[in-house]
Amino acid sequence: MFEIQGNSIASEDTSGTNTRQKDTGINPFSRTIAFNTSVLNGMSHEMRTQMNSIISLAFLLKDKSLVEPERDEFVNQIYSTCEQLIALFENYLESAIVDTGIPKSDELICNHNNLLDGLFSEFREVLRKTGKESIELVTEIQFSESHNIFIDKIRVYRILRCLFQNSLQNTDSGYIKTGYFSSENEVTFYVLDSGQGYLKTREFLNTNDLADSLSQYHDLSSAVNITLAKKLIQLLGGTFNIQCNGTSGSGIYFSIPVRLRPNNEITINKYINSIISS
Template sequence: MFEILRNTYKDVSLNNVQGQNKGNQMLKKPDIIAGVSHEVRTQMNAIVAFSYLMNNGRFSDTEKREFSEQIIMSCEQLIGLFENFLDTAALETSSTREEPKVCDAGKAFETLTSEFRVLMRKKGRNNVILIQEDDLPGELMLRMDLSRINRILNNLFRNALDHTFSGFIKLGCLYRDGKITYYIKDSGQGLTLSRELLLSDNPEIHYSESQDTYSAMNLILARNLITALEGSIRVEANEAGGTSVFLSFPVKESSGFTIHSDSVTGNRIAI
């Protein structure tokens, strides 16, 4: 599996040897590729193990349904891991470009929040409240790479959920001066890990020390993707003793749609 990942990255790189200076430092490191390979093997082993148990007549139908759910979850995690790795590698080597499309930022945010609510139910986080906050005008049409931004937010939300067993997670979005900013605030205990993996110059060291290496690797790949999209990230403690992560990306308003700010009240009007 290590060879597959290494050769895949090599093939992507050969598509465009020039122009590799933008954020390609981390994926060149063998330990990062080895880390992805390790996570792939872990998920594959889980799929094989639960498939074997499903064919064992000693287990009840209820238990077999639980095994099936675990297989589906491992498949989803495996797909997400590959998407993060390959997409980041392709962007960093300039073999593919960003894919900005015009979308309704408010509706896209609503859809994403709904998906997160479903994820919380699947994980049984009944003691965690998801609070949606946004400061977006209606029908704010922006040109942005929505699929990749959503992938980053999905990774960060899953990380927040993994460290929050009671309390809240706040998901917010605002638009100012050609940048869209998302934030995820939680009351969990993942601040140290998030800082180390999202802000450190040597995140691979913290990855090797992490107990949840799958989430750690996805945070590293999300960080690479943020860099490739020319975004910025900030991680800090919040008033609840948890973690607040802020992400900003440059976007463009679609033609014929502008946002005006009232200099006195600060209200924003979409025209």
Template sequence: MEESNNHTQSEISNLKEALSDIEEKYKVLSETVFEGVFITEKGYCIEANQVGCDMIGYSQEEVLGMFAADLAVPEHRELALERIANPLDTPFEIDVVRKDNTLFHAQIQSKKHTFEGRDARIVVVWDISDYKKSVKELVESENKYCAVVENAGDGIIIGDADGNMLEINSGFEAITGFSKNELLNKHISSIFAPESLEEKPLRFDLLDVGQSIIFERNILGKNGERIPIEMNSKKPSGKNYLAIIRDLRERKKAREDLERKNEELRIAKNKAEESDMLKSSFLANMSHEIRTPMNGIIGFAELLKMLELTSEQREDYLNVILSSGQQLLNIINDVLEFSKIETGQIVVESVVFDISSMLKEIISFFKPVAERRNNTLTLNTTKCNMAILSGDPSKIQQILTNLINNSLKFTESGNVEVGIITDSAEIIFYVKDTGIGIPKQYMNTIFDRFTQAQHDGINKQKGTGLGLSICKKLVHLMNGTIWAESEVGEGSTFYFAIPFTGI
């Protein structure tokens, strides 16, 4: 009996040692892990390691008997109660309130366990606040990156090490008209016009050694348009290329507009300088033109005072005075007419008039002038099929007077023909002469103001240089056109056409 008791005592002693050894191992295990470990029964804590206590800020004595759901924030309490009532092995996340009322985000996982003969659960708690913060920051960073990339005005292409396009932004879609699906996984060379790559090939070799490359090239839009772009390429990592594409169409258009405006300003400046020179030349010419007849008038008027003049001398002097006065009047009339035209004081009338009678009157007026230079002045109305027109006879007469006067001035011992053609939608007048003609270099400027065509070896003709300019402006006021044809030594023909106006 005594021997049996000794054996029992020995077994009990061995069991205690084994249990103590197990408890020591549990304590070592639970205190050396980095997670909080709790043993709960129906949601109440019956054991906790030090890490878990430190995690929630309570001592081990305070933790024992604590209801787990009381540690959850109010909005997560229902989830905690649900997991206590219906425990699962899958992890879940809640926000936990520490003793000092600070919060941390916890991931919790539990397993069923028999502890000291009781049905319990081993609950492991991880503080994942830093992880969640990092994830949130990463998501925010990615969102910012996506927002910047997608809202960038420039096109952005990300390619792999072989140059295949892995990502493009909406900016590049807007520039080219292509969608992402149409371009992804295609080689970047496919977006360029062939001649653009021949002139400026892709330089992956330079990008691979860390260089950034900026080139202007033409890319192809979806509609086949060649789009000028500036491309800034680099290789930010060993696996990917980055290209930023800037649309240069607006910049090039602005540059072209600027160049065009600069050209217009240059032309306007040249015209202003030319006009200023012409005006200076005109004023100098006018002072001379006015002085000549004025000297004739004053000089011969003084001679008329002489008492010993014969009647023939007196008549000659009077004729010179009259001729000089007429010349002066013509100069003044030209200047006044041009000034009225320039200031918009000329009004175009529309009245019924006899075109044949007007032309005959003009011919009769210039007959004596033509005869003084041994010229024949004729009228050709064979192509005129009407006698009465509606228009502004005074303007037509003034234009014809200037043209006939010019032809007679530059023609000697020749012919001057005045004609009219009415067999079209326009009435065409012409004055044709066999005079000296106009050199080709003056043909584009003969209708400009203050301009007179000159010939080598021929003296400058008297006049203001306004006659043909006045003709041009009067014709334009009547919505017509005026032009000339000429050959040096063979003569000139001046035409002007005005819209037909019936009665």
């Protein structure tokens, strides 16, 4: 279900040269079975590990000598673990649904200037809940005259959530930067981080054999997040590329075609506003 088919999309490696996915000559159906087996085995192991963690924390909560701050910390850890499990299953199932070929783009009318406002707030809350408030969330938006566009906002949000979670998992300190800029016919979104996951993320994004990539990096969450993001970008008719950000951080950019709502004119202002959340 997770095998990516169709046209390959160029991406940039550390030297700045373009690389493309190569045809390995392996039967795509065989690769699909191999990856599904790897994913299901990985999900089984992940679920057991996380459930054991939840059970242990729940047992500790029964200790009547716990002070309130400790109790709150355990509750937050249980909540965070449950959210991780739910997200893993949701992303896997969403990817399987995309593979059926049934989903179609569902465009909504959105204002260009506040397209990601709700998502930025969500990301700040995620940093707080996961105890990673030391990571700075940098948000960038391109100012222009207010106009409306047709875009599949729900799936764009889903892509950015996957990329943000991947950056969060691979970043212990520094920053995660997300934003977008536009032209008349498309909007380009990006998520950059100062973490350590560039090589792993590049592998999952560009590989033709995700089962093999999983055997190299053993990171199920990143594999599922990156695979779903890639599939949704392709579903929306978009393109993507990855660059090394700094020493070993990741920078993923993807562009989605959009349509202007009639009777709206665009005057692009190249000034970019940067907001660093505390």
